[in-house]
Amino acid sequence: MLSSIIITAFITFGVGAVIGVIVYKYFLAKELSESKKLADKILEEARKEASAQKKEALLQAKDEIFRQKKEWEKECREKEKELKRQEQRLQEKEERIEKRLEDVSQKERELLAWESKLSREERKLEEKNSQLESLILEQTKKLEEVSGLTREEARRLLLEEMENKVKHEAAKRMRQIEMEAQEQAAKKAKEILATAVQRYAGEYVVDNTVTVVELPNEEMKGRIIGREGRNIRALEAATGVDLIIDDTPETVVLSAFNPLRREIARQALERLISDGRIHPARIEEVVEKVQREMDDKLKEIGEQATFDVGVHGIHPELIRLLGRLYYRTSFSQNVLQHSLEVAFLCGIMAAELGLDEKLAKRAGLLHDIGKAVDHEVEGPHALIGADLAKKYGESEEVIHAIAAHHEDVSPSSVLAVLVQAADSLSGARPGARKELLENYVKRLEELENIATSFEGVEKAYAIQAGRELRVMVDCEKIGDDNTYLLCKEIAKKIEEEMTYPGQIKITVIRERRAVDFAK
Missing domain, CATH: 1.20.5 (Single alpha-helices involved in coiled-coils or other helix-helix interfaces)
Structure with a gap:
């Protein structure tokens, strides 16, 4: 039974598989x-x-x-x-x-x-030329016979006469041209100088050679002097300034020609007075401290001067030397103020002439830089300043202008002449410098003596505070043409033998007078 069922199942499965294959x-x-x-x-x-x-x-x-x-x-x-x-x-x-x-x-x-x-x-001209030559030869022979001179002698005489005439005319023309050029140049220079002076008005304060320090009481004088004068000696040795303590109440006078030393001594003394501790060791310590601070102040003053002028790129050492000029005087004129004036005047005149204004200001500002060290280095301050400018990298134009501003070197550039003119303007303006009466009179006498030393000069008068010299000559000894030469010779001798600010005008006067009496 079981086997039939299995067989039936196999058959059913086979049939289904066949059907599935057919359908697929x-x-x-x-x-x-x-x-x-x-x-x-x-x-x-x-x-x-x-x-x-x-x-x-x-x-x-x-x-x-x-x-x-x-x-x-x-x-x-x-x-x-x-x-x-x-x-x-x-x-x-x-x-x-x-x-x-x-x-x-x-x-x-x-x-x-x-x-x-x-x-x-051309052929016709050649024929005429030959005819003319023959006529010239014939006329020349006739002239030689009439005058008794050969052709060469007549030519020589004629050339000599023409040469003398031409020389005379040339001399007159040269003198006229030179006079016209001088007049025009003088007029233009006066215009430029007048413009510069009008556009710049500098301040001026007279620097003294003494400084007064106020004391809180009379007892302080004794403390400043110290036992057996050791404090005052220490202070004088440290600062190089003379301390004058007299009967003037509550006052000490500092005396020295060097304003920088006086300033250091003043500040040191005021600090010692306010501190109260006054003895040699303390004095040396305070003076050294003030000197260090003064070095910084000198740099600030120099930088301010360059800023005021508008000049940049100056070596720091030159800036410090400019600051030292603030405490340097010349004929009682502050040298830094004078240098600033010269810089401004140079810039104004350079602008009028169409030159480099900044370069002119730079040369004017540095022109007296040698005065910052002229007490330490031998030689004229102009040449010392030129060496300093060269050492610290200034241009050749500026170096030459510094060296030539007092004729230690002959000026060979317009910039050098500008610095000369500005220096004279700043130093010669009224009130800028003080001058002793004896020196003033001596300079006037020297001017007159130089003029009267020439032959043919009758009288000489120095007028306008020595700015002009009037010379009267003998009309029998000095001719019109010679007055021109005499004027130049007097000017040359004055330049060689005298030192003076600005310029001196020389006027030579020659006149002929005819006198008669109506009876």
């Missing part, structure tokens, strides 16, 4: 058929699309060929027109050339005619 093959065949149809359809659509694209490409190619053909035809037409224009221009040029050739041929024929005419004229 059926559906597989159906899918293959549908896939083939779909593939054929897609292939057909692809063929159609390719055919359409091919047609479109052919149309585009035909359009591009047609467009290029039109452009090429247009280009050909334009080139053809250009060729025609060029051909026309060439034809016109050819016509002009032919016309010019005809003109040249005509001119050539005319030139040939002129040449023949000139040849005939």
Whole structure:
């Protein structure tokens, strides 16, 4: 029974499997058929699309060929027109050339005619020249017979007379030109100097050689002097300043020609008085501290001076030396203030002349830099200053201007002359410097003595505070032309033998008087 059931199950399973295989093959065949149809359809659509694209490409190619053909035809037409224009221009040029050739041929024929005419004229001139030469020889012989002079002697006399005449005329003309040039130059220089003076008005304060320090009480004098005078000696030794303690109540006088030392001594003494501890060790300590602070202050003063003038790039050591000029005087004039005035005046005059204004200011500011160390180095302060400027990298123009501002070196540039003029203006203006009466009178006498030392001078007068010299000459001994030479010689001798600020005008006067009496 069990076996029949198993057999039946196997048979049923086999039949089902066969049916499943048949059904699978059926559906597989159906899918293959549908896939083939779909593939054929897609292939057909692809063929159609390719055919359409091919047609479109052919149309585009035909359009591009047609467009290029039109452009090429247009280009050909334009080139053809250009060729025609060029051909026309060439034809016109050819016509002009032919016309010019005809003109040249005509001119050539005319030139040939002129040449023949000139040849005939030349022959005629040669004949006339020969005739003239023979006439000149004949007349020369007659003149030699009449005058008793040979031809060479007559020529020599004539040339000598002409030479003397020309020399006289040339001398007069030269003197006239020089006088006109001097007048114009003097007028222009006065205008520039007047403009510079009007545009700059500097302050001036007279520096004294003493400084007064106020004391809180009379007892402080004894403390400053110290036991057996050791404090005052220590203070004088440390500062190089003389302390004058007299009967003046509550006052100590510091005396020294060096303003920098006086200032250091004043500050040190005021600090010692306020501190109350006054003994030699403390004095040396305070003086050293004030000196260090003064070095910083000198640098600040120098930097402020360069800032005020508008000059930059100066070496720090030169700036410190400029600060030292604040405590340096010349004829009671503060040298730093004087240097600032000279710098401003140089800048103004340089601007009027169209020169480098900054370079002029730089030279003016540094022109007296040698005075900061002239008590330490031997030689004129102008040459000392030039060496310092060269050492610290200043330009050749500035170095030469510094060296030449007192004629220690002959000025060879406009800048050097500007510094000279500005230096004279600043030093010679009223109130700038004090001068002793004895020196003033001595300078006037020296001026008059120099003028009267020349032969032919009758009298000489120094006027306008020594700024002008009037010279009266003997009209019998000095001629008109010689007055001009005498004036130059007097000026040259004054320049060589005297030292003076600014310039001195020399006027030589020659007159002839005729006197008679009506009776």
